[in-house]
Amino acid sequence: MLKVRGNAKINLTLDVLYKREDGFHQVEMIMQAIELADILHLEERENGNISVKSNIARLPCDHRNLAYRAAALIKEACQVNKGVHIHLEKNIPVAAGLAGGSTDAASVLKGLNELWKLGLSISDLEILGAKLGSDVPFCLRGGTMLATGRGELLKPLTDLKPCYVVLAKPPIGVSTAWVYRQYRGQDVKDHPDTDGVVACLNQGDLTGVANRLQNVLETVTIKEHPEIKELKKTMMQYGAMASLMSGSGPTVFGLVEEQAGAEYLAAKIRSQRSAEVFVTKTVGKNGGV
The missing domain is CATH 3.30.70.890 (GHMP kinase, C-terminal domain)
Known part of the structure; x- marks a missing residue:
């Protein structure tokens, strides 16, 4: 059993520059991690299945859940035969603009990289994370970051003075x-x-x-x-x-x-x-x- 903490985020700035040919918007924003967090418990399953359970009854726990999709993605990308049960303790409000789903996905990627001893770098995880959502790469890193592209291109900034x-x-x-x-x-x-x-x-x-x-x-x-x-x-x-x-x-x-x-x-x-x-x-x- 592995316990992983996934921090929420706020935007100190958010600018939309233009709509791109791929349908996404080009953005420029400064993102800040905050202490409010979801807690995920990852338990390996030998049968190869992925399952998710949450303390929030209305939260989908199938392929619509980003934590589930993150597990499926890293399992497929790294050709892992084992499965995982994810217990998701939601503390971050849902559909709130705080990257609750994205931070769950990031937590699963980080956690399974450790649990399954995959040896992926943070950059490898970011590439996978960007397939799941624009905020996932930031949630893998945290701190204070300038995000560009559709939000997945990150530049570390000096940490915001604690407050x-x-x-x-x-x-x-x-x-x-x-x-x-x-x-x-x-x-x-x-x-x-x-x-x-x-x-x-x-x-x-x-x-x-x-x-x-x-x-x-x-x-x-x-x-x-x-x-x-x-x-x-x-x-x-x-x-x-x-x-x-x-x-x-x-x-x-x-x-x-x-x-x-x-x-x-x-x-x-x-x-x-x-x-x-x-x-x-x-x-x-x-x-x-």
């Missing part, structure tokens, strides 16, 4: 594919200052990063779900340095320097808004704040 992150997910699900289909770049006037954020990261300037948080997909998701804008307002009203929607939404996060401030903010949101609320922290490249 607390308050997450609020309203009771709605958002389809990433739908958001990208609705996105109209010609209507977006303000784009992230990616270079400015990178410079602030290099200087350890948390305030500078916070002042430059931006996500162009808010132009789509907030129009459909105005409660996201209200959550951002509440975040700022009660002490967040800055607030942004993560990924395609609907989760909103706020950056807070101290734990007491983060707990106060979370309590205010719980009392005033309908949302799942979490207090977590940033995670650096070495797995800690």
